[in-house]
Amino acid sequence: xxxxxxxxxxxxxxxxxxxxxxxxxxxxxxxxxxxxxxxxxxxxxxxxxxxxxxxxxxxxxxxxxxxxxxxxxxxxxxxxxxxxxxxxxxxxxxxxxxxxxxxxxxxxxxxxxxxxxxxxxxxxxxxxxxxxxxxxxxxxxxxxxxxxx
Ligand code: FES
Ligand code: FES
Numbered sequence: 796x797x798x799x800x801x802x803x804x805x806x807x808x809x810x811x812x813x814x815x816x817x818x819x820x821x822x823x824x825x826x827x828x829x830x831x832x833x834x835x836x837x838x839x840x841x842x843x844x845x846x847x848x849x850x851x852x853x854x855x856x857x858x859x860x861x862x863x864x865x866x867x868x869x870x871x872x873x874x875x876x877x878x879x880x881x882x883x884x885x886x887x888x889x890x891x892x893x894x895x896x897x898x899x900x901x902x903x904x905x906x907x908x909x910x911x912x913x914x915x916x917x918x919x920x921x922x923x924x925x926x927x928x929x930x931x932x933x934x935x936x937x938x939x940x941x942x943x944x
Pocket of ligand 1: 842851
């Protein structure tokens with residue numbers, strides 16, 4: 796068993812502590828906005844926040860998240876108001892197939908918290924998520940728009 800706090804709700808989850816956090820989020824808790832892509836911390840599709848830090852949940856054990864605040868894409872909007880990154884994503888029509896996008900948005904939200912006005916170099920260094928649809932230019936434009944919002 797593990798006691799996890801996800802999107803402000805604490806719950807006991809029947810899972811081996813070594814299980815990747817992604818599977819607890821998706822399979823035990825049923826929050827499927829966080830995606831499985833590579834499973835080896837390369838693509839970023841599984842990105843969530845742990846105490847505000849962007850974390851690739853496919854390669855992070857449940858045991859490491861106990862006692863911490865986990866936020867998934869479902870918890871990013873506060874009280875029904877979209878996060879500024881979500882708004883910029885809509886304004887710039889960023890997603891194509893959408894599969895990578897929840898991880899992308901979570902990574903960007905964490906970046907903007909740390910660096911409210913990131914340069915292109917900051918973006919290149921921090922946002923290493925892979926998008927098979929190639930939305931990188933839209934992502935960059937939306938990051939700058941969110942930073943200026
Ligand atoms: S599924 Fe976690 S980084 Fe690709
Ligand atoms: S929008 Fe399709 S993989 Fe990124």
